[in-house]
Amino acid sequence: TQLLEQSPQFLSIQEGENLTVYCNSSSVFSSLQWYRQEPGEGPVLLVTVVTGGEVKKLKRLTFQFGDARKDSSLHITAAQPGDTGLYLCAGEDNYGQNFVFGPGTRLSVLP
Amino acid sequence: DTGVSQNPRHKITKRGQNVTFRCDPISEHNRLYWYRQTLGQGPEFLTYFQNEAQLEKSRLLSDRFSAERPKGSFSTLEIQRTEQGDSAMYLCASSSSMNTEAFFGQGTRLTVV
Numbered sequence: 001t002q003l004l005e006q007s008p009q010f011l012s013i014q015e016g017e018n019l020t021v022y023c024n025s026s027s028v029f030s031s032l033q034w035y036r037q038e039p040g041e042g043p044v045l046l047v048t049v050v051t052g053g054e055v056k057k058l059k060r061l062t063f064q065f066g067d068a069r070k071d072s073s074l075h076i077t078a079a080q081p082g083d084t085g086l087y088l089c090a091g092e093d094n095y096g097q098n099f100v101f102g103p104g105t106r107l108s109v110l111p
Numbered sequence: 112d113t114g115v116s117q118n119p120r121h122k123i124t125k126r127g128q129n130v131t132f133r134c135d136p137i138s139e140h141n142r143l144y145w146y147r148q149t150l151g152q153g154p155e156f157l158t159y160f161q162n163e164a165q166l167e168k169s170r171l172l173s174d175r176f177s178a179e180r181p182k183g184s185f186s187t188l189e190i191q192r193t194e195q196g197d198s199a200m201y202l203c204a205s206s207s208s209m210n211t212e213a214f215f216g217q218g219t220r221l222t223v224v
Contacts, residue, residue, distance in 0.1 A: 006153075031211045042115075042202050042215035043154070050211070088153050092211050098144060098167060099204070099213050101153035 002027040002093055004102035012108040016078055021105040023089030024071045030092055032072045033099070034063055037086040079109045115216035117203050123222045124193055131189045132219045136205030143186050144213060145178055146202040147171065154202055160186060161208065193223045 005024045013019055023032065031050045035043035047056050049065035049072060056063045060083075062075040076083055086104045093100055116135040124130050136143050141162050146154035157176070159167045162183040172178075175193075180186040190197055200220050204213040 033212060035215075040200075040218075040220065042117075042204075042218045045212055045214060048212050090153075090213070098156045098159045100156070101146075103151075103153045106151075 002029070002091065002100050004089055004091060004100055006087075006089060006102040006105050008105060009103070010106050010108075012110065013079055015080055015109055015111050017109075018075070018077050019079055019107070020073055020075045021087055021107070022071065022073050023102055025091070026070065027091075028069050030069070032065060032069075033090045034072070034074055035088040035090065037088060037104070038084075043086075043088055076107075079107075081109045081111050083107060084109050115203055115205050115214055117201075117216035117219050119219055120217060121220045121222075123224060126195060126223055127192055129189065129191045130193060130221065131187050132201055132203075132221075133185060133187050134203030134205075134216060135185045136203070137214060138184075140205035140207050140214075141183065142206045142208055142213075143180055144204040144206075145186070145188050146204065148200045148202055148218070149198075157188075190221075193221075195223045197221060198223045 033048045034046045037043040047063045052067045052069045054065045060077045064073045088104045090099045090101045118133045143160045145157040148154045158178050160180040175191045178188045200218045202218045204215045206213040
């Protein structure tokens with residue numbers, strides 16, 4: 001079974017600070033997705049990384065896929081209260097049948 | 112087509128009752144997934160369809176749960192004889208077999224009292 005771990009589990013920071021959250025696995029994934037989820041809503045896709053070592057930027061968010069395609073990171077610069085939410089990473093299993101999710105990092109950005 | 116649609120958004124039911132949820136995927140997507148999410152956890156995979164064929168079911172899916180996608184378009188998830196432990200957010204997602212990205216609906220929040 002392919003498992004994804006995320007750290008930290010919880011993170012509370014002040015507006016304007018930078019942060020990095022991590023997604024790790026002992027398994028290789030063909031791609032990883034990052035989602036943000038707000039309370040009572042479904043996850044919203046932020047980005048997909050496919051190539052080992054790939055870096056993608058989405059405004060203040062920078063996503064990196066590890067060279068071995070076993071891990072990924074999400075860096076947020078100058079966090080804003082609107083960034084508050086549950087950040088989930090997910091990977092397509094090796095059979096291409098379904099998506100495996102990590103437990104998420106719950107981020108709270110205080111004004 | 113604006114995305115994946117789930118109905119109802121919220122459902123409160125008494126223990127022992129049956130409930131059915133509906134998911135309408137993005138129209139050109141042939142893959143459809145059901146997930147369950149409890150508070151503080153990531154989504155847990157329940158089942159997966161490619162077109163009308165149910166290709167995989169999680170061991171989490173007890174025999175009280177059944178899912179269908181009769182025409183390869185919308186899907187329903189039925190829970191029979193609901194238990195309090197079934198209380199959760201039930202999420203539906205769809206994707207294209209040509210693409211690794213899954214898009215989620217807003218979920219159905221089930222509360223069993």
